[in-house]
Amino acid sequence: KAGVTQTPRYLIKTRGQQVTLSCSPISGHRSVSWYQQTPGQGLQFLFEYFSETQRNKGNFPGRFSGRQFSNSRSEMNVSTLELGDSALYLCASQRTSELNTEAFFGQGTRLTVV
Amino acid sequence: GNSVTQMEGPVTLSEEAFLTINCTYTATGYPSLFWYVQYPGEGLQLLLKATKADDKGSNKGFEATYRKETTSFHLEKGSVQVSDSAVYFCALSGNYGGSQGNLIFGKGTKLSVKP
Numbered sequence: 537k538a539g540v541t542q543t544p545r546y547l548i549k550t551r552g553q554q555v556t557l558s559c560s561p562i563s564g565h566r567s568v569s570w571y572q573q574t575p576g577q578g579l580q581f582l583f584e585y586f587s588e589t590q591r592n593k594g595n596f597p598g599r600f601s602g603r604q605f606s607n608s609r610s611e612m613n614v615s616t617l618e619l620g621d622s623a624l625y626l627c628a629s630q631r632t633s634e635l636n637t638e639a640f641f642g643q644g645t646r647l648t649v650v
Numbered sequence: 651g652n653s654v655t656q657m658e659g660p661v662t663l664s665e666e667a668f669l670t671i672n673c674t675y676t677a678t679g680y681p682s683l684f685w686y687v688q689y690p691g692e693g694l695q696l697l698l699k700a701t702k703a704d705d706k707g708s709n710k711g712f713e714a715t716y717r718k719e720t721t722s723f724h725l726e727k728g729s730v731q732v733s734d735s736a737v738y739f740c741a742l743s744g745n746y747g748g749s750q751g752n753l754i755f756g757k758g759t760k761l762s763v764k765p
Contacts, residue, residue, distance in 0.1 A: 540693070569752065569753075571753075571755075578755055578756070578757040578758060579739065579741075579753075579755035579758075580755075581752055581753060581754065584752055591752075592752045626693060626694065628694075638696050639696065639753070640696075641686075641693035641694040641695070642693050643691070643692055643693045644693055
């Protein structure tokens with residue numbers, strides 16, 4: 537079965553712009569989480585959605601937002617981009633949010649802010 | 651707050667050498683613990699997990715035991731292969747439902763195995 541699909545794979549944006557990243561989870565998975573990966577900070581949790589509701593949120597400014605649609609696909613948006621937002625953004629999907637269900641990660645979207 | 655500390659890399663080993671990557675955690679309560687692996691150009695894959703104290707997770711020859719008394723979850727493999735070259739991440743569940751949707755990761759340890 538198809539894995540987690542993130543689009544686009546690569547993106548270059550200018551400081552001050554906004555960007556939208558997309559994640560299509562594995563068919564039947566209802567939970568989607570987003571992470572930011574940078575060389576300096578490593579992997580940091582952004583937010584988790586389950587059945588269109590945000591369940592958890594990490595410690596990121598309000599410029600970072602997300603949503604989940606009824607088909608479980610998710611988008612995250614970053615407004616007023618800063619150079620420090622350059623990172624690999626990873627999406628993970630789970631069948632449910634129940635205890636210990638495995639999270640499957642996509643290949644990520646590499647965002648470069650110039 | 652909760653946190654994970656793992657040994658800095660990179661780690662370079664010869665094929666068939668023994669591998670240990672140290673991981674310690676700070677958490678209140680009883681989180682679940684995980685090791686993920688990231689191969690070049692790919693996303694993260696779950697390698698193994700343990701959900702309670704003294705549990706041993708194992709997969710593909712890798713093992714890790716959840717040690718509550720030392721708050722550790724060290725990754726070991728008896729004989730590494732070139733194909734094990736990757737970045738390894740230790741992680742714990744950020745909430746206590748054990749959901750993997752809210753993970754706290756260590757900084758990652760890059761492993762290179764030479765033939």
